Amino acid sequence: MNIHTEKPDFEGLSPAEIQEINAEFSHYEDKTAVSIEALKIVQKHRGWVSDECLVAVAGLLDISTAQLEGVATFYNLIYRQPVGKTVIHYCNSVTCWMLGAEQVRERLCRHLNVELGEMSADGEYTILPIVCLGACDHAPVVMVGNELRQDISDDAVNEILRR
Amino acid sequence: MEQMAKPLTKNIRPDRAFATLADYESTGGYEGLRKAITQLQPKDVQQWVKDAGLRGRGGAGFSTGLKWSLVPMDAESFQTRYLVVNADEMEPGTFKDRLLLERDPHQLLEGIIIAAYAIQAHVAYIFLRGEYHLAALRLENALLEAGSKGYLGKNILDSGFNLEIILHTSAGRYICGEETALLNALEGKRANPRAKPPFPLVSGLWGKPTVINNVETLCNVPHILHYGIEWYRSLALGADQGTKLFGASGRVKNPGLWELPMGTPIREIIEEYAGGMRDGYKLRGFLPGGASTDFMLPEHLDVVMDFDAIAKAGSRMGTGTLIILDDLTCPVQMVLNLEEFFAQESCGWCTPCRDGLPWTVTLLKDIIAGQGRMEDLDALSGLTRMLGPGNTFCALAPGAMEPLQSALKYFREDFERYITGNNAVMESV
Amino acid sequence: MARIEIDGESYEVEDGDNLLSACLSLGLDLPYFCWHPAMGSAGACRQCAVIQYKDAEDSRGRLVMACMTPVTGSMRVSIAAEQAREFRSDNIELLMINHPHDCPVCEEGGECHLQDMTVMTGHTFRRYRGRKRTHNNQNLGPFINHEMNRCIACYRCVRFYGEYAGGHDLQVFGVHNNVYFGRFEDGALESEFSGNLVEVCPTGVFTDKTFSAHYSRKWDLQTAPSICVHCSLGCNIAPGERYGELRRVINRYNGDVNGYFLCDRGRFGYGFVNSPERIRKPLLKGHPEITAAMAEKHFHDVLKAAKATIGIGSPRASLEANFALRTLVGEENFFLGLDDTEHTLLETITGMMRNGGIHSPSLREVEQADAVLILGEDVTHSAPRLALSLRQAARNAAFALAGTMHIPLWQDASIRQIQSQARSPLFIASICATRLDDIATDTYQGGPEDIARLGFAIAHHLNHESPEPAGLGNAENSLAAAVAAGLKLAKRPLIVSGTSCSSLAVIQAAYNVAKALPGQNPQLTFTMPECNSLGLAIMGGKRLQQAFERMNENLADSVIILENDLYRRAPGPNVDLFLKTAAHAVVIDSLINATAEKAGLQLPAAAFAESEGTLVNNEGRAQRFFPVYPAPEPARGSWQWLTGALENFQWRHHDDLTAACAITFPALAAITGVSPGADYTIKGCKIPRQPHRYSGRTAMHSDINVREPGQPHDAETPFSFSMEGAMAQVPPGLLPVIWAPGWDSNQSINKFQEETGGHLRDGDAGVRLIEKSGSLEWFRDIPAAFKPQQEVWRIIRLPHIFGSEELSLHSPSIAERLSSSCLFMNPLDAGTLGVSAGEQVAIINLAGSPEDSARDEDELIDLEENSVLEIVAQIDKTLPRGLLVITAGLPEFQFINYWTQVTLKKIHQEGLS
Numbered sequence A: 001m002n003i004h005t006e007k008p009d010f011e012g013l014s015p016a017e018i019q020e021i022n023a024e025f026s027h028y029e030d031k032t033a034v035s036i037e038a039l040k041i042v043q044k045h046r047g048w049v050s051d052e053c054l055v056a057v058a059g060l061l062d063i064s065t066a067q068l069e070g071v072a073t074f075y076n077l078i079y080r081q082p083v084g085k086t087v088i089h090y091c092n093s094v095t096c097w098m099l100g101a102e103q104v105r106e107r108l109c110r111h112l113n114v115e116l117g118e119m120s121a122d123g124e125y126t127i128l129p130i131v132c133l134g135a136c137d138h139a140p141v142v143m144v145g146n147e148l149r150q151d152i153s154d155d156a157v158n159e160i161l162r163r
Numbered sequence B: 001m002e003q004m005a006k007p008l009t010k011n012i013r014p015d016r017a018f019a020t021l022a023d024y025e026s027t028g029g030y031e032g033l034r035k036a037i038t039q040l041q042p043k044d045v046q047q048w049v050k051d052a053g054l055r056g057r058g059g060a061g062f063s064t065g066l067k068w069s070l071v072p073m074d075a076e077s078f079q080t081r082y083l084v085v086n087a088d089e090m091e092p093g094t095f096k097d098r099l100l101l102e103r104d105p106h107q108l109l110e111g112i113i114i115a116a117y118a119i120q121a122h123v124a125y126i127f128l129r130g131e132y133h134l135a136a137l138r139l140e141n142a143l144l145e146a147g148s149k150g151y152l153g154k155n156i157l158d159s160g161f162n163l164e165i166i167l168h169t170s171a172g173r174y175i176c177g178e179e180t181a182l183l184n185a186l187e188g189k190r191a192n193p194r195a196k197p198p199f200p201l202v203s204g205l206w207g208k209p210t211v212i213n214n215v216e217t218l219c220n221v222p223h224i225l226h227y228g229i230e231w232y233r234s235l236a237l238g239a240d241q242g243t244k245l246f247g248a249s250g251r252v253k254n255p256g257l258w259e260l261p262m263g264t265p266i267r268e269i270i271e272e273y274a275g276g277m278r279d280g281y282k283l284r285g286f287l288p289g290g291a292s293t294d295f296m297l298p299e300h301l302d303v304v305m306d307f308d309a310i311a312k313a314g315s316r317m318g319t320g321t322l323i324i325l326d327d328l329t330c331p332v333q334m335v336l337n338l339e340e341f342f343a344q345e346s347c348g349w350c351t352p353c354r355d356g357l358p359w360t361v362t363l364l365k366d367i368i369a370g371q372g373r374m375e376d377l378d379a380l381s382g383l384t385r386m387l388g389p390g391n392t393f394c395a396l397a398p399g400a401m402e403p404l405q406s407a408l409k410y411f412r413e414d415f416e417r418y419i420t421g422n423n424a425v426m427e428s429v
Numbered sequence C: 001m002a003r004i005e006i007d008g009e010s011y012e013v014e015d016g017d018n019l020l021s022a023c024l025s026l027g028l029d030l031p032y033f034c035w036h037p038a039m040g041s042a043g044a045c046r047q048c049a050v051i052q053y054k055d056a057e058d059s060r061g062r063l064v065m066a067c068m069t070p071v072t073g074s075m076r077v078s079i080a081a082e083q084a085r086e087f088r089s090d091n092i093e094l095l096m097i098n099h100p101h102d103c104p105v106c107e108e109g110g111e112c113h114l115q116d117m118t119v120m121t122g123h124t125f126r127r128y129r130g131r132k133r134t135h136n137n138q139n140l141g142p143f144i145n146h147e148m149n150r151c152i153a154c155y156r157c158v159r160f161y162g163e164y165a166g167g168h169d170l171q172v173f174g175v176h177n178n179v180y181f182g183r184f185e186d187g188a189l190e191s192e193f194s195g196n197l198v199e200v201c202p203t204g205v206f207t208d209k210t211f212s213a214h215y216s217r218k219w220d221l222q223t224a225p226s227i228c229v230h231c232s233l234g235c236n237i238a239p240g241e242r243y244g245e246l247r248r249v250i251n252r253y254n255g256d257v258n259g260y261f262l263c264d265r266g267r268f269g270y271g272f273v274n275s276p277e278r279i280r281k282p283l284l285k286g287h288p289e290i291t292a293a294m295a296e297k298h299f300h301d302v303l304k305a306a307k308a309t310i311g312i313g314s315p316r317a318s319l320e321a322n323f324a325l326r327t328l329v330g331e332e333n334f335f336l337g338l339d340d341t342e343h344t345l346l347e348t349i350t351g352m353m354r355n356g357g358i359h360s361p362s363l364r365e366v367e368q369a370d371a372v373l374i375l376g377e378d379v380t381h382s383a384p385r386l387a388l389s390l391r392q393a394a395r396n397a398a399f400a401l402a403g404t405m406h407i408p409l410w411q412d413a414s415i416r417q418i419q420s421q422a423r424s425p426l427f428i429a430s431i432c433a434t435r436l437d438d439i440a441t442d443t444y445q446g447g448p449e450d451i452a453r454l455g456f457a458i459a460h461h462l463n464h465e466s467p468e469p470a471g472l473g474n475a476e477n478s479l480a481a482a483v484a485a486g487l488k489l490a491k492r493p494l495i496v497s498g499t500s501c502s503s504l505a506v507i508q509a510a511y512n513v514a515k516a517l518p519g520q521n522p523q524l525t526f527t528m529p530e531c532n533s534l535g536l537a538i539m540g541g542k543r544l545q546q547a548f549e550r551m552n553e554n555l556a557d558s559v560i561i562l563e564n565d566l567y568r569r570a571p572g573p574n575v576d577l578f579l580k581t582a583a584h585a586v587v588i589d590s591l592i593n594a595t596a597e598k599a600g601l602q603l604p605a606a607a608f609a610e611s612e613g614t615l616v617n618n619e620g621r622a623q624r625f626f627p628v629y630p631a632p633e634p635a636r637g638s639w640q641w642l643t644g645a646l647e648n649f650q651w652r653h654h655d656d657l658t659a660a661c662a663i664t665f666p667a668l669a670a671i672t673g674v675s676p677g678a679d680y681t682i683k684g685c686k687i688p689r690q691p692h693r694y695s696g697r698t699a700m701h702s703d704i705n706v707r708e709p710g711q712p713h714d715a716e717t718p719f720s721f722s723m724e725g726a727m728a729q730v731p732p733g734l735l736p737v738i739w740a741p742g743w744d745s746n747q748s749i750n751k752f753q754e755e756t757g758g759h760l761r762d763g764d765a766g767v768r769l770i771e772k773s774g775s776l777e778w779f780r781d782i783p784a785a786f787k788p789q790q791e792v793w794r795i796i797r798l799p800h801i802f803g804s805e806e807l808s809l810h811s812p813s814i815a816e817r818l819s820s821s822c823l824f825m826n827p828l829d830a831g832t833l834g835v836s837a838g839e840q841v842a843i844i845n846l847a848g849s850p851e852d853s854a855r856d857e858d859e860l861i862d863l864e865e866n867s868v869l870e871i872v873a874q875i876d877k878t879l880p881r882g883l884l885v886i887t888a889g890l891p892e893f894q895f896i897n898y899w900t901q902v903t904l905k906k907i908h909q910e911g912l913s
């Protein structure tokens, strides 16, 4: 005896999100495989994945919320807390560390008056560390939103934040 | 001819633009595919690649052709086989696959199609690191181009062979690069590695036979088919075959990435291509192939970049991208940075890795903070043994121990100075 | 078999087993965490390291994880090698980095696998100087505590809960050393098998919350081998007592029956034993101060004075108690005390089991079935532990495929990986969706007639001699063909049915399918409502309805009701009339209930934990339960009240009674062999119920009397109520507590098994009474399809794990998880009534309402008319039209008869105030 509610569980996602997630299904043998992509779709639309959205996505994928949360909390790029409009990832791996990643971080945080992971007061930025961005020959590097920025000098930091 | 000597990067132009389909075709692109698919049987393609002596560029150096030939091809229960491209490049200090992905995507696609044909897979996944946004854009574009020219999709080049390539972008975890963890990630699960055996070749993606190859590995394939085995075997200088992307980062004058013959001496890479150390810095050591390889010393400069030569010198070729340690950077702090990375990227499945790496970090931090004890060094060496190959569930932790164990061997006095309090002020980094 | 060398000794081991399991089977000590005999290897904890040598010359060897290493002939390994010992000790050191030193306040303490393994590896010194990571805990509901700081991340919990038991709401979150095992948010664990986490977790993360409420250390508990009384499967349990109170129930390994696991009703249902609703003293109406002796005399007087006394037996009382009653009242006055339909069903089932020529499988055999058809049952609710076994059976195809791929069968994750390609056929035909549908090949929902018809059709497809239902729909027919095809291919097919649908046709269809199966090994199992349903049915007796008639006809004037609430068995007014007509009504029971309340004399019966007896489970296996502690005076075993009243008092002891029962009923002859009798000793000693470290005996009653009381004597069983006695050489099936040197936790069971996960040495407890013999004719009574009528619905009562069983209802933790008392209906039906989920409806036209039973005789007239129950409606889209489902056994539904035709009315908001 199961209590079936009339409402679909994935209410709370936008039609665009649902459509994009549905479009992914054909690429895989089962729906579970879309878990990460689905979370990234929600994140693309909203910046982060709220509890409500997580529940909704799980409903759409026919898996339990707990299972999806287990996946969401495993991966680095799924945000389960709100982040600024632009996330600035600074690379803190070995070469960047050697060539000034800490200074980059300090400068970014000081400028925005935030700790790592916090949202700036205007909601524009969140600074997060990230592992090696694969541009070690141009260390230190940061990723501003989706854009890779290399050879980051003090001036470059200022320029990034001025935009 | 320059082009022939640098098959992997011949289309990569200094102006950061990327090779379009037309560019790619103009230098013989998709000819290898045409030959493979119209003139050769899948088994022949496997044999060509085996005979060419191509070894995996993802770090372990397994013979690519041999790997393909182990896929069960006839078993009736396995109608479905998969090819998966490992484009997760997340090992610190490694920056080779990104170049190939962003600047010459068709080269990879051609490699994929030939490989898929060789193992008769009809679906291939490119498992791309989530942060590689530009690469994703260019791959999407290249997939469309290739599809519209009949290199992809149904009945490729009228051969009757079908292939769909799906681009899957990850969500960031170093462990996803480990091939079995990658499969779990691709299935939308937590990326814990899987037990081997069964190997993915037998039971991989959704339990189907699956070949996983590195980006650079597959980029070699079209050229082998196009120019032949003999040509390929003539490229290298030493025991291994072909060319490889070698790089150097750190305080060298000219950090960068170069396609060079296998067997190129390390000295040549550091001193000629990378231009030697920056003024005011001396070479103290280097990791030859990314964060999970053992330190080597200046005395090893004449070792050549071959899998076995480097193994003999006590390290691993890994990804072939050198991380340079200069004399003003503290090796202990450098190792701490590496171990923090590995501890954070542990998947949390097996005990030694999950709990041993954070302890390693704590010990190193204590030592650097002046709170270390001499017995902590024993604890650290104990950990390097404990987290060694075979003792953990996958190769992440043993990789993590390589720089530490060699640092303890080569730079012991740096550790001890922190503990005894005789630490001359190091340049703060 | 393979010959291998371990530390220089040569051993024979099972070929292809993993080395860890092989070592444990040999009785060797090798620590482990993530491996579990029922769940195979995971390779996560790295605790089971040993050295494997290449050949006879190799002296260095290499470190391997025993659980991930297949045993092969002439392999050479070392457990004792220094390198391996050091690794295991270092590994524990790592596990202990974050583990709190809270053993003194941890409920796992004293039976903790982590403690055992820590001592075993010799890790004693802490080198880590940093801080420990901490976690928040969750409220996981009434059954389970959560203390995540103790977690050593062995992943057993999620592997059991999700993969083995099919639960969805317990997961692992986070990464690296910040992994968290819990739910998405606070809330009761949804799985019906959540209680096993208590035993599966090697440390104190998941502990028994009901035990916490009156906690005692393992070594301070008094324990005896027992049998779960909460369903018909007869899982073996080990209840523990302290201070006269039943403190907990844990699993007791039986290699044929429950293995390592129980369901939550079995584990947490014990609370009724301590309930305030227990009948603690005799009660004679109008004589408030009656003593036990007076009550007994009165009882004897009643019997003497009576013209004839009716005895009503019980499916939840032991064979012996029922037999004593039958002897006391005489065969002609003995009635089974079953619901009338259930009586028919149980009689039929008994006939099929005894003379049908089809094998009735144990749960171990169920797990080996390679194709299953479930006809009319949601086994998770009617026989929960069976559902867990069926879930494993569905994996057999994957195991077979793994064999062809050379994947060892203990390589758990690899086999789960190929599961999507190979799943053993499991077909489920039921009234509405069931908890096993997620692993079913195909499901079908319909009314009982339709389920039966599908069954008959399957049988016909298998064997054309079996009659064919007329006018079967195309969809049903092709489903039947598919099911038949699936079953036909199987080597060990299994048909599961039972009493849930209250349909004789369903049971007969199940028999036809089993009979129609080709091959030598068809198996047929039936679920039944209670712990001794089959035992009572084998004994046989007349119908409850006939007792009512007998009383009405004045052929008898008094009645003894044994452990039975008749209001659960028959329409209230009938019971009312019956009890009212009787000059004397005597109830012997442990809990007060509607019947006991009406009885003139209540005699306090010992609960299962305070008495002994034999029960026959649904397989036909007779098993003995023993008192864990003496029944609190003046309560005594029902059988003792009854034998005490016999003229010549011929059966002073339980063993005598068992023997007499065995003689009287040839079908029960084997019950004397179920367990050794009270005269059984080992080297002249009884088996102690208290462990050798039982503490406080001299002081535990010092608030009452400073002199240590003598230990109570047990004249009925081989056990003593003390810590003295034979510890060694106790047959494993009789062990009250599982405990071996160095192994304080339940994992010590491997010391008592023939091989890990196998049978107990000296045999598993219990004796099968029935082996297949004979053959029955095809059943040919095929019902017409169920046709929903306009505005008339049929009530269907379906069992629910939490709510349908009488005794566990009185357990506070179960009460918190009770199934909702609502009415389930099809959405279209709801639509025609304009009812949406959660709204109230009135059920009209019932055969009696709760008020009726309180009414006087004249008011009972016209009881058919306009009885009304107002109830919340819920929608179940899998429920066929025309059926209304309620939970069987919930007191508020007791008066609603099965298959009653009713009409419904929506109650408008205005009507509710």
Ligand SMILES: Cc1cc2nc3c(=O)[nH]c(=O)nc-3n(C[C@H](O)[C@H](O)[C@H](O)COP(=O)(O)O)c2cc1C
Residues within 6 Å of the ligand: B055, B056, B057, B058, B059, B060, B061, B062, B064, B086, B087, B088, B089, B090, B091, B174, B175, B176, B177, B178, B179, B180, B212, B213, B214, B215, B217, B218, B394, B395, B396, B399
């Ligand atoms: C922790 C870990 C991370 C890895 N990351 C990568 C990676 O990012 N890219 C890659 O190609 N191989 C990576 N590998 C190696 C792969 O497991 C695998 O060997 C490789 O993809 C096989 O391809 P190849 O034979 O073409 O080299 C990693 C291995 C380990 C143990």
Ligand code: SF4
Residues within 6 Å of the ligand: C150, C151, C152, C153, C154, C155, C156, C157, C158, C181, C200, C201, C202, C203, C205, C206
């Ligand atoms: S909670 Fe228990 S069972 Fe689960 S991983 Fe932790 S220690 Fe193991």
Ligand code: FES
Residues within 6 Å of the ligand: C020, C031, C032, C033, C034, C035, C042, C043, C044, C045, C046, C047, C048, C049, C065, C066, C067, C068
């Ligand atoms: S029991 Fe072998 S690794 Fe856990």
